Amino acid sequence: MAEYTSLEKVRLQKIEELRAQGVEPYPTRAERTHTSAQAIAEFDSAEKDNREVKVTLAGRIRASRAMGKITFAHIEDGSGKIQLFLRINELTKERVDFFNRLLDHGDFIQASGVMFRTKAGEVTLHVHDFKLLAKAVTPLPADKDVTQEDGSVIRYAALESPELRARQRYADLAVNPDVRENFRKRAKLIKSLRAFLDEHDFLEVETPILQPIYGGAAARPFTTHHNELDQDMFLRISFELYLKRLLVGNLERVYEIGRDFRNEGVSFKHNPEFTQLEFYWAYADYLQVMELTEQMVAYAAEKVAGSTTVKFGEHELDFKPPWKRVEMRVGILETSGIDIAEHTTAADLLQAIKTKLPHAAPDPKSTRGKLIDFLVSEFLEPTLIQPTFLYNYPRDISPLAKSMPDDPLTVERFEGYAAGFELCNAFTELNDPLDQE
RNA sequence: GGGCGCGUAGCUCAAUGGUAGAGCAUCGGCCUUUUAAGCCGUUGGUUCGGGGUUCGAGCCCCCGCGCGCUCACCA
Structure with a gap:
């Protein structure tokens, strides 16, 4: 285990202090009634007729602004961020001080209270009670300062370093909400490709990843060893050879979605392990496959983006066949x-x-x-x-x-x-x- | 694998070969509608590691490690 940073040491001390006060920093259960998005939506519709909306929310502290006898904070859950408003009137001075002194950015908490709208217009939870759910030791990576030409400094409250984003995917996800959306889109994409091929009578199969002889593409493999057989094995560079054998066995339409491994250059376009879809269609030629392919991609675009027209960088791409x-x-x-x-x-x-x-x-x-x-x-x-x-x-x-x-x-x-x-x-x-x- | 570049406080970055600094974060104080809150104060360093040159090295030289960009290879 690496040594703790000074910041982490401070947080470990806070855990000691919480326990000394009889507060469990990692309680077993949470009692959430709404996501932050649900709470805001419900308040929006209840606001007209002055209906009270009582909720219990849970999330990670992402920002806090202590102002003496009141504190504003934001927590974030899977659906987004929401502001908390804490006041000594409901919570006592001790509880507000507890929040300010012993809770930090990144901590998981739950908060109960009534929804309202602040003077600034933000839909906010007026907190009547809160509870620590899990004390974070390592701070969330955040804050990148960029000095502008005029000398002013703009702070980005998001993880920027490409290296950290790739190496610590969880941190990237926690800090950059749009990355979560990418994960959802990817899942939809794969689901839609399956649905399309299944619908067209293709059979999904899984072929060996560990292969005694590799082939199906021109690429260098990763090599490993099977101890019992005392034999070198390769991680597949392609599904091709095994899928073709299934055609030989009279499975006339087969496909596989999975990982291939290639021991080659790494760049933003190339990863040593990558996901690929291959399908094989007996008695068809490349012109038929061309038509099926454009239909499949258009179908996937429709399912994932809701349209065959998709924005990619500065381009507007239309995948509609032909x-x-x-x-x-x-x-x-x-x-x-x-x-x-x-x-x-x-x-x-x-x-x-x-x-x-x-x-x-x-x-x-x-x-x-x-x-x-x-x-x-x-x-x-x-x-x-x-x-x-x-x-x-x-x-x-x-x-x-x-x-x-x-x-x-x-x-x-x-x-x-x-x-x-x-x-x-x-x-x-x-x-x-x-x-x- | 080749070429170029980078590595300084928790983060983002300064510092002609001459006492290692700033902003933010942390920690302490003030503050009852803030949202990059504000104000006052405090703490924080094996300058990636090892060797060399020098009166003196964060800076120059050599070796190593890590990372980025790029070329080659590839999807």
Whole structure:
């Protein structure tokens, strides 16, 4: 255990003092009657006819302003913040002093009383009784001071550091309410994807995470060891190989939502463990999958955001089918001026890039596939803001995908993009066993 | 893994190689409608760790640790 900070030591002393006074800092039960949002809503409707609203609320102290014989404080629960008003008239001087001296930001308390509206207009609980529910030792992270150009200082009462936010998710959640909303949206999203696929006769399965041989993608794995078998095992980098085996077993439509693990770079777009959805559909081709995909995403947007139109950063994205479809060769030609069909070798294509795009800097050792990738990510991808399917990929960057019947260098594959991000990747699967070797 | 940058009080940050500071928080006092409350006072430091240069190192040099950005890899 790390050493306590001076602030934590003060709080530990307060716990001692509470116990000395016969106050249990961690009582077993709470008696909440309303969330803060319910209390405010109920008061709003009762205010017109002067109906009294008595409630008991529970939450964490987020702010307090002691002013001698009265104290204002805010507590926050899962539904939001609410102000408390404490006065010696109802509580006695001893109780108000107790609140001010022994309770701190972050402590969980419950408070009972009557709802009213302050002079400043804020719906507030006039506290007649309160009780400590759990004394916090480590303070909630908060307060970031930013000095403005004019020299004034603005205080943000929220956790800012990206490092802390990621490492201490609970603290981020406790302090930043919008993050809680992200969690709810994520749960809705996954629920809606399940509902959609179930509705379309796809069967949800779970395949092995611990695998003796990894595959299904080009990525480095995490390695672990099975002691009893004395055998190295890998955390899956993809579900692909196991899901395909289920197709072999005549489960014609299967899907899995779960974690994959890739031992690679970390950034705001890439995490070593990430959630992925894969589905496989026997006897269908990539065009049918394209249609199903845009319907699925639109369905999810409707369920999560209430509309197929969604704000993302500065963009307003409309996921309503049909999405724009751009053939890769045409897209590259339109955005970079290079027709990859006219340059069938790496050397040839590299020469064309150097001639037509003197400012571009591709790796000269690249294969033809890598050069095409370069053109896509440099010129084409940034233009794919509204939901778009990019389709018909060059064979040399698309393992396991089936070639087009009349063009062996191009495969039946597509990727979906929105706001410049790749959303998904799909293809007509190679099913010639000899070709696969 | 490569390149660049950062690490000073609980937090956010100052400090030409010359006595380590400010605001907020903490702690104490005043204050019966505040909401970034206000006013007065107080406490708080192995300057990330180790070594070196120097009369003198938070600052310069070397090694290490941690973190950020970025490139490569990838979704």
